[in-house]
Amino acid sequence: MPELRFYPLDIHYSVREGKPIIYLFGRSAEDGSRVWVHDHSFAPYFYIIPKAVPAGELAKELAEFSQDRAGRAVKFTRLLAEKKTLGADAVSAVKAYTEVPGDVPLLRSSVRGLPHVSEVLEADILFVKRYLIDKGITPFTLCSAQGTWNKSDLDIPVFDAEEVREAGTDIIPTLRILSLDIETYSPFGTRIEPEKNPIIMAALTGNGFSKVITWKRFKTSKDYIEFVDGELELLEKLKNYIIEFSPDILCGYNSDAFDLPYIKTRAEKYKLDFAVGLDSSSLLIGRGRYVTTSIAGILHLDVFRFIIATMRTSLDVPSYDLNSVSLELLGKGKADADLEDLPKTWDNHPELLEPYCEYNLQDALLTHELLVKLLPNIKELVKLVGTDPFDTARMSYSQLVEWYLIRKAHHAGILVPNKPHHDDITDRREHTYEGAFVFEPTPGLFSNIVVFDFRSLYPSIISAHNISPETVNCPCCKDTAEKIEEKSGESLWFCTKKQGFIASVIGEIILQREAVRDQMKKLPEPSKVLHARQMALKTLANSMYGYMGFFAARWYSLECARAIAALGRQYIQHLISQAEKEGFRVLYSDTDSIFITLEDKPKEAVNAFIAAVNKTLPQIMSLKSEGFYTKGLFVATKEDKKDMSGAKKKYALLSQNGKITIKGFETIRRNWSPIAREVQSTVISMLLTKNDPDAAFSYVKEIIARMRRHEIPLEQAIILTQLQKEIGAYDSIGPHVAVARRLRDRGKKVGPGSIIKYVIISGTEKIRDRARLP
Structure with missing residues (x-):
């Protein structure tokens, strides 16, 4: 039987002749050609927990169960009794297969009311995700398929597979990436109206190819600018270039919600089928909580969505627009052009349009470079979570955690809890818990500062204290486990006899990250892949605590979230007490870190303090120094000098090598004018580097005077x-x-x-x- 070794990139499914088929679009490992694998071997299923009868007996009852849908009998195709784990208990369950994925919701709701059915589980896991989890297939990673080649009317060969499996850890070596950006006729300040306003420019770039298509002619020496005779021809050219380029990935910046839906709307106006999918399908617009746009066989990645979903907390930018993100990650920004004037220039001065074409192409180039830079992060998240790249690159932290847990649960024989119902979510939203301890700072300018923090505090707490929904307040350890006393008078404890699911998972993540970081230290040059891997592991680990307290989580546990927060407060308060006993002055503390001044102590005292603290901590936990700072600025929250309290999460530090770290100030906020941000940043710098409040005050007064004399350019305000x-x-x-x-x-x-x-x-x-x- 022929074998195909290939790298899957995009995954969908279809139903043909009453049977589901998984579609895996990818590239051959042999020659890099496009392939379209059809896997007929996988069937949808869910689990049914019996009530008062053995699983085998319930399976016999369900074999006779049937529901009518438009004259078709909907029934189970196969029923198996299996041993599983549900929470802390071993259970017998019926694995119930259906004919097509669409039968699952009907049968799920129908069997729930049967007298011998206790619970229905895993019926809300979507078919493609179920396939990837069960098969252990990871997109981008080498797979092997057994089957036969089939004739196709399309340009892509079809391989009918009887079996598909992962064939190792090799990752696809190269990817064809095409970046897209459009400019539209949209007067500044008005709503975006794709039904009314045309696309006037479209840029594509990738793998040495660059093109800007526009339909107003002007003299230019730029060979990448191509003129056409109207918007319809622009759309046709755009479609043809995408097909000819044959990208593995099409990327954009806010292309989910703007570029691609806009293109689809304008194409429909001209009755143009924008069929760029490898199966000759058009753009598919999904309108759920967020707009998404998919293309069959071409992986569409919206860089903006990935930034917002996964990287927003790690970027120090005033906004998440393309210019700000590019300046932060690439060290360069957008081309210089005033989009506000584009409609007027288009109408009245086409000879001045060339800078806008440069602007359009630069946006596409920046987006392409951003994706190339971020692709290792996306690949590593895909490898960890096991979902398809299209979804993974759009997942929030809680979704990444949840799908990672679902994958781990499947391999451990643990049944996945259902998504909470609306009433459950409403109830959960009403319950809150006390968060982290914050030691209020004393306003002022301080010298010789050391910052300590606990390495992965919350993940370490979860692992060290065996925190998991099924281990909380277990009856077997009620009299022996260490209690966490709450202000309400309640006590919480966790099982000491059996390791919890989430505690074990997060323990593995911590150890994996340590191993990766150790590997990185041994390399002569930095590794982008290993850095992305440890960042993916860090993202999952740090998100686990918030996930358990998240109202929409499957593994929701308010008790676990409360316990983690309480233990976090306990550890940080004990650390503050230890620091003060050793003669350090504590300036500030927040969540997992403390800021101290050395006073008259030598730097060597810091290492001795860390060693002493670490001896008192559980093995997986540790305290480390984040660094020494020559100066630190903490500010007040009130103007009343009689009641000056320090502002939380708002400080600036000057490191020994002269780098300034600013947290919580408005220097990065978009809704402050450039001059206001510049003044605040300059004042902070003057205070930290020169220790001269008078000079800073004089500088501010001079700027105010210049503002009053109208000497500051308007754009700065x-x-x-x-x-x-x-x-x-x-x-x-x-x-x-x-x-x-x-x-x-x-x-x-x-x-x-x-x-x-x-x-x-x-x-x-x-x-x-x-x-x-x-």
């Missing part, structure tokens, strides 16, 4: 704020809402998502009444 909802939905009218009202009254269409640009003029009225368009 512009504030950008995004509308979060409809104008009429705002109870409190801020300056950006006031300006949005004026725009609306002038006939401009503004709404949620519109960026409002304004300045504040001098005067005595309320700030909102002094907000003006620049």
Whole structure:
């Protein structure tokens, strides 16, 4: 029987002749050609827990069970009794197979009411994800298929597989990546209206290919600019270039919600079938909580969605627009062009359009470079979580954790809890718990600061104390386990006899990350792959605590979340006490770290303190030094000098090598003007590097005087704020809402998502009444 070795990249399924077929689009490991594997071997199923009867007896009853759907008898195709684990208990379950995935919801809801059915589980795990988990197949990773080649009317060969399995750990060596960006005729400040406003430019770039297509002609020496005779021809060219390039990945920046849906809408206006899918299908727009756009056989990755979902907490940027993210990650930004003038230039001065074409291409180039830089992170998350790349790159932290747990549960024979119902979520939202301990800072400028933090505090607590939903308050350890006393008078404890599921999983993650970091230290040069791997492991580990307290989690446990937070407070408070006993002055503490001053102590005292603390901690936990800082600035929250309290999560530090770290200040916020951000950053720098408050004060007074003399360029005073909802939905009218009202009254269409640009003029009225368009 012929064998095909290939790398799966994009996964879908279809139903043909009453049977489900898994579609795996990928590339041959032999010659890199496109392949389309059809796997007929996998059937949908879910689990049914019996009540008052053995699983075998329930299986016999279910064999006769049937429901009618449009004249078709919907019934189980196979029923197996299996031993499983549910929570802390061993159970017998019936594994119930159905004919097609669409039968699962009907049979699930129908059998729930049967007298011998206790519970239905895993019926909400989608078919493609179920396939990947059960088969142990990881996208991007080498697979082997046994089957036969089949004729196809399409340009891609079809391999009908009887069996597909993973064939090792090799990752696809190269990927063809095409980046897309469009510019539309959209007057600044108005709503995006794809039904009305045309696409006037479209840029593509990747693997040495670059093209900007536009339909207004002008003189240019740029060979990447191609002129066409109208928007329809632009769309046709765009479609043909995508097909000819044959990308493995098509990427964009906000392409889920903007570029691709816009293209689809404009194509439909001209009755153009934008069929770029490898099965000749068009763009598929999904409209759930977020808009998503998929293409059969081409992996569409929205870099913006990945940044927002997975990297937002690690980026120090004023906003997540392409320019800010590119400056942070690539060290370069967008081309210089004023998009506000593009519609007027398009209408009246086509000879001035070349800079906008450069701008369009630069956006596509930046997006391409960002994806290349971030692709190792996406690949490592896919390897860990085991879901398809399209979904993985759009998952929130809680979703990544949940699918990782689902995969681990399957391999451990543990049944996965159901998603909570609406009533459960409503109830869970009403229950909160006390969070981390924060030691309020003393405002001022301090010298010789050391920052300590616990390595992976919450993950370590979960592992060290065996915290998992099925181990909390177990009856077997009620009299022997160490108790966590809560303010309510309740006690929490965790099993000491049997390791919990989540505790074991997170323990493995911690050890895996340690091994990867050790491996990285031995290498002569940094490894992007290993760095991405340890970051993926860190992401999962650090998200586990929040996941258990998340109202929509399958493995939700308020008791676990409360216990983790309580133990975290206990460890940090004990650390503060130990530091003070050793003669250190504690300046600030937050969650898992403390800031101290050395006072008159030598630096060697720090290592001795760390060693002493670590002797008192569970083996998997440890304290480490984050570094020495020559200066640190902590600020007050109130102007009343009689009651000055320190601001939490708001400080600036100067390291020994001169690097300034700023947390919590407005230097990175978009809704502050550039001049305000610059002044604050400069003042902080002057205080830390020169220790000269008088000079900083004089600098601020000089800037204010220059503002009053109108010597500061207007663009330095512009504030950008995004509308979060409809104008009429705002109870409190801020300056950006006031300006949005004026725009609306002038006939401009503004709404949620519109960026409002304004300045504040001098005067005595309320700030909102002094907000003006620049």
